[in-house]
Amino acid sequence: MISSDLRKRLLPVALAACGLLAGQAGAAVYVQCPGDTNGDGIPETPTPGVVCKHLAAGDGFSTMADGKVLYGFGFSDITGELPADAISKGLLAANFAAPTIELKEGEQFYLTLTNVGMVVRPDLFDPHTVHFHGFPNQAPVFDGMPEGSFGINMGSSVTYFYNITEPGTYIYHCHMEATEHMQMGMLGQIYVRPAQDGTTKTYNGKTYNKFVYNDGDGSTGYDRAYPIQLGSMDHNFHDASETVQPLPFAEMKDTYAMLNGRGYPDTVNPSSLPTPTVDGASVNNDNESQKISALITASAGEKILLRLSNLNVTNYYTVTTLGLPMRVVGGGAHIARGPGGKDLYFDTSSVTLGGGETMDVIVDTAGVAPGTYFLYTTNLNFLSNNDQDFGGMMTEIRVQ
Numbered sequence: 001m002i003s004s005d006l007r008k009r010l011l012p013v014a015l016a017a018c019g020l021l022a023g024q025a026g027a028a029v030y031v032q033c034p035g036d037t038n039g040d041g042i043p044e045t046p047t048p049g050v051v052c053k054h055l056a057a058g059d060g061f062s063t064m065a066d067g068k069v070l071y072g073f074g075f076s077d078i079t080g081e082l083p084a085d086a087i088s089k090g091l092l093a094a095n096f097a098a099p100t101i102e103l104k105e106g107e108q109f110y111l112t113l114t115n116v117g118m119v120v121r122p123d124l125f126d127p128h129t130v131h132f133h134g135f136p137n138q139a140p141v142f143d144g145m146p147e148g149s150f151g152i153n154m155g156s157s158v159t160y161f162y163n164i165t166e167p168g169t170y171i172y173h174c175h176m177e178a179t180e181h182m183q184m185g186m187l188g189q190i191y192v193r194p195a196q197d198g199t200t201k202t203y204n205g206k207t208y209n210k211f212v213y214n215d216g217d218g219s220t221g222y223d224r225a226y227p228i229q230l231g232s233m234d235h236n237f238h239d240a241s242e243t244v245q246p247l248p249f250a251e252m253k254d255t256y257a258m259l260n261g262r263g264y265p266d267t268v269n270p271s272s273l274p275t276p277t278v279d280g281a282s283v284n285n286d287n288e289s290q291k292i293s294a295l296i297t298a299s300a301g302e303k304i305l306l307r308l309s310n311l312n313v314t315n316y317y318t319v320t321t322l323g324l325p326m327r328v329v330g331g332g333a334h335i336a337r338g339p340g341g342k343d344l345y346f347d348t349s350s351v352t353l354g355g356g357e358t359m360d361v362i363v364d365t366a367g368v369a370p371g372t373y374f375l376y377t378t379n380l381n382f383l384s385n386n387d388q389d390f391g392g393m394m395t396e397i398r399v400q
């Protein structure tokens with residue numbers, strides 16, 4: 001573990017060095033977004049159905065629920081920053097989990113990725129990519145698997161383009177040296193709402209205008225949606241990366257199990273977690289990194305859609321909502337229907353997801369007593385924050 005003293009002394013030097021890079025590379029930040037004239041990724045003349053986003057890929061820190069600060073790699077949202085500021089805004093700004101991206105079927109999505117480099121590990125000049133996992137329709141060149149497409153070098157930008165034709169729950173991650181970059185935290189959620197959204201359909205006597213899929217009958221209707229990503233980190237791997245040690249790939253053993261990048265009780269904090277600090281000093285250039293709460297709330301009688309995903313590189317996780325019925329209506333960004341349209345939805349008390357899997361689960365609170373319920377892993381050893389024996393992969397479902 002690098003000492004906080006050394007961190008404090010290194011940080012200004014590293015930031016100055018990266019500032020130099022930013023100055024030199026400012027011209028290399030190039031955002032392609034129709035109707036955007038100043039390059040900040042926000043169209044001055046918007047085109048209906050066109051969505052632009054600008055992400056930075058770099059490094060940063062996050063705070064585990066027991067207070068330990070872990071070094072990581074990640075993405076941050078720099079949409080709205082001018083090209084000259086993009087790199088400096090992306091330094092030490094990695095989010096864990098990555099910013100959630102919400103789209104609607106029929107949209108055209110321009111996603112610019114700028115590689116801002118690693119402040120803490122300037123010796124690493126790793127490229128980064130975005131892999132839109134499970135999405136069937138991108139051109140191969142935009143797949144983000146470096147073996148089949150390209151990686152984005154430090155100081156430069158590339159805009160990915162996706163024709164958003166398939167609704168569902170997806171995930172995205174960097175595919176460069178995937179085991180390392182994914183363990184280090186380059187993981188996020190992306191979902192596509194169906195064209196049927198905004199129409200009204202009545203199912204079992206209740207009328208909905210939000211649906212998971214184009215079901216035709218309202219059977220995937222819901223009231224509130226929560227994207228929840230299962231994940232975990234091995235603190236030994238992260239510490240070795242921070243201190244320039246050989247990385248223990250074969251010994252990878254995750255010690256912090258989380259939902260949306262947080263262990264319980266941080267999962268129920270409705271706000272961003274504070275910027276990571278060591279001995280009272282920010283180690284993250286005052287940037288917040290864990291912005292996505294995992295707290296689930298509903299009024300009694302509502303249907304809650306859980307967009308579950310797992311992007312973990314080591315473990316399968318089983319999760320349950322004890323006391324609340326779960327109905328699986330889709331998985332892997334497909335509605336659960338047979339070839340002839342037969343309904344394959346099923347009710348269950350738990351679901352198991354391996355790395356790279358997503359599942360759409362509707363929790364119906366009709367007839368449920370108001371109170372606090374839990375979404376948690378039944379891999380009970382992961383109800384922990386490393387040595388701390390109460391926490392980990394758990395959050396609350398508060399039914400009011």
Ligand SMILES: [Cu+2]
Pocket residue numbers: 057073126127128129174175176181186
């Ligand atoms: Cu990467």
